[in-house]
Amino acid sequence: QQQVKQSPQSLIVQKGGISIINCAYENTAFDYFPWYQQFPGKGPALLIAIRPDVSEKKEGRFTISFNKSAKQFSLHIMDSQPGDSATYFCAAGATNKLIFGTGTLLAVQP
Amino acid sequence: SQTIHQWPATLVQPVGSPLSLECTVEGTSNPNLYWYRQAAGRGLQLLFYSVGIGQISSEVPQNLSASRPQDRQFILSSKKLLLSDSGFYLCAWKRESSSTDTQYFGPGTRLTVL
Numbered sequence: 001q002q003q004v005k006q007s008p009q010s011l012i013v014q015k016g017g018i019s020i021i022n023c024a025y026e027n028t029a030f031d032y033f034p035w036y037q038q039f040p041g042k043g044p045a046l047l048i049a050i051r052p053d054v055s056e057k058k059e060g061r062f063t064i065s066f067n068k069s070a071k072q073f074s075l076h077i078m079d080s081q082p083g084d085s086a087t088y089f090c091a092a093g094a095t096n097k098l099i100f101g102t103g104t105l106l107a108v109q110p
Numbered sequence: 111s112q113t114i115h116q117w118p119a120t121l122v123q124p125v126g127s128p129l130s131l132e133c134t135v136e137g138t139s140n141p142n143l144y145w146y147r148q149a150a151g152r153g154l155q156l157l158f159y160s161v162g163i164g165q166i167s168s169e170v171p172q173n174l175s176a177s178r179p180q181d182r183q184f185i186l187s188s189k190k191l192l193l194s195d196s197g198f199y200l201c202a203w204k205r206e207s208s209s210t211d212t213q214y215f216g217p218g219t220r221l222t223v224l
């Protein structure tokens with residue numbers, strides 16, 4: 001019940017395309033859903049986050065869509081760029097802790 | 111602004127040797143502090159977290175331990191390293207005032223146990 005399932009494991013997108021990464025959770029006590037971006041050899045950095053009282057949040061080219069009834073949320077990267085190539089982690093939070101998905105390795109081809 | 115430091119950046123240690131990794135946070139008081147391990151190509155596994163000095167919660171039973179001797183200092187230790195302890199160790203902090211809030215990660219320590 002504490003797991004966060006993330007898919008796909010890897011993703012290849014052409015420059016200018018849309019990258020979509022999905023996550024699902026079970027624990028309805030989760031009330032904070034961030035996405036992190038990690039470049040090789042670096043620590044993860046917060047990209048965007050959402051709380052369950054809204055269904056969508058957009059920041060620049062990055063959008064989170066949240067479906068509370070389905071217990072799913074997704075990250076959409078519009079106009080994907082080679083510089084977006086990184087590993088992306090979703091997470092779900094409650095009680096001082098975050099549970100992370102297993103990560104998606106995104107490669108944006110020029 | 112807040113800054114989180116980790117050292118060393120990289121470490122190569124023989125099996126059976128001790129370990130001490132340090133994490134410090136600047137620019138905030140009484141943060142929650144976290145230690146994660148990331149195996150190659152894998153997700154982040156929470157090892158320990160602390161909500162205050164001397165308060166440590168262990169998430170995964172193993173030969174690692176954590177201590178918080180000062181408000182903004184978090185130390186990860188081992189008496190005898192195993193090959194399976196190799197990985198990328200990340201420290202993170204978040205503001206203690208909110209039960210769920212953003213965690214900010216440090217630059218990490220790459221540990222190789224030979």
